[in-house]
Every structure is written in structure tokens, then in C-alpha cells.
Amino acid sequence: MGNGQHKIPTKEELLQKHKRINQIQKVRLLLTSRFLQSTNLNCVALCEVITSKNLQKHGNIWVCPISDHVCTRFLFVYENGSVGDVNINTQEDKIQREISQVITSKPC
Secondary structure, X not given: OOOOOOOXXXXXXXXXXXXXXXXXXXXXXXXXXXXXXXXXXXXXXEEEEOOOOOOEEEOOEEEOOOHHHEEEEEEEEEEOOOOOOOOOOOOOHHHHHHHXXXXXXXXX
């Protein structure tokens, strides 16, 4: 410790410090462990599909009953209310441009 006078903490001071450290650790744990823990998640899948006679369109929803003809390229997962509308229409020009921008961007 070196020369000079040193203050030895009391039992109460040590307990207060310990409680502060525990609170900080709990907050850090809550912040880091929240990933995909919400009960209110939404997911949009961007898929590549092989064009075949089995590919069917129902309104603006495409159905491909052969799973080998579908490849998921991106999953966009977000908490409801944090991004846009849950009733997103991926056929809109604005959304198409945003998807294209994400695809062409470099990974972090």
C-alpha cells in the first residue's frame, strides 16, 4: 500500500460498494441479454425462389410448395413498433429500394 495513512473502509461502506457493483452488473446483464427476448417480435424473410410451374401467387403472396426451390437470404427480425408497420407490403417501390440497399451494402 505504501507509506502514509490509509483509511480502512467500514463494513457498511463495503456493503454499499458491493450493492452498487451488483446493481451495475444486473443492468448490464439486462441490456445484453435482451436480444430476441421480446414476446412481440416480427420477422420478414427475404427469399430467393426458383421459377417453376409449382410456384403459385395468391393475391400478393407467393407460395412455393417445394422447399428445395426456396432459399432464405435474409431474416429481418424486429420488435413490433420499433420499425415501421407490421403490415408491411414488400411489393411497394419504397420497400423494394430499401431491401435492395441492404442487400448491396457491405457487412459490418
